Amino acid sequence: MVARKVNLLGAAEYRDEGENMLRTAGDAVVIRRGALRSVLMSCPDGCGETLVVNLDPRAGKAWKLDMRAGKTTLYPSVWRDGGCGSHFIVWRDQIVWCDRFEEGNVEPSYDIAALQRRVLVALQKGELRSAEGIAAEIDEIPWEVARAGHALTRLGLAVSGSGKQRDWFALA
Numbered sequence: 001m002v003a004r005k006v007n008l009l010g011a012a013e014y015r016d017e018g019e020n021m022l023r024t025a026g027d028a029v030v031i032r033r034g035a036l037r038s039v040l041m042s043c044p045d046g047c048g049e050t051l052v053v054n055l056d057p058r059a060g061k062a063w064k065l066d067m068r069a070g071k072t073t074l075y076p077s078v079w080r081d082g083g084c085g086s087h088f089i090v091w092r093d094q095i096v097w098c099d100r101f102e103e104g105n106v107e108p109s110y111d112i113a114a115l116q117r118r119v120l121v122a123l124q125k126g127e128l129r130s131a132e133g134i135a136a137e138i139d140e141i142p143w144e145v146a147r148a149g150h151a152l153t154r155l156g157l158a159v160s161g162s163g164k165q166r167d168w169f170a171l172a
């Protein structure tokens with residue numbers, strides 16, 4: 001059974017304690033010991049594996065956890081290299097699948113018109129800026145800044161990069 005939502009059950013101090021709390025695909029527990037350490041997640045494709053998403057920059061590549069409005073967002077996407085190969089975005093509790101299971105994806109709702117205006121203010125002519133950098137500056141969610149940037153591009157108000165810079169934007 002493929003999960004479409006993350007079910008954050010709470011926090012634990014240690015991994016085995018957190019792992020014992022997980023029941024079904026999409027269940028998640030934050031490991032916090034002083035600082036945020038990781039998010040444990042029962043793989044949302046239902047394979048039964050536990051995914052460990054590192055949140056601690058001292059322990060290597062770290063994801064950002066956002067809990068605004070009580071909903072879970074992780075940035076960047078979670079991609080399991082080996083095993084089942086699950087690749088998905090966690091965005092305001094919604095699991096948005098990349099490649100596999102894309103059919104049936106539901107994106108969360110937010111005020112994209114207001115966000116487009118704020119992103120427009122942050123853009124400069126000629127200099128591409130990443131959605132991630134803009135999001136940090138205006139305290140918004142990178143997934144939403146990227147959507148707003150592409151919407152501005154479709155309106156002809158912004159230009160976007162390509163390849164690895166596809167979510168980078170500048171004023172048109």
Ligand SMILES: [Zn+2]
Nearest residue numbers: 043045047084
């Ligand atoms: Zn899996």
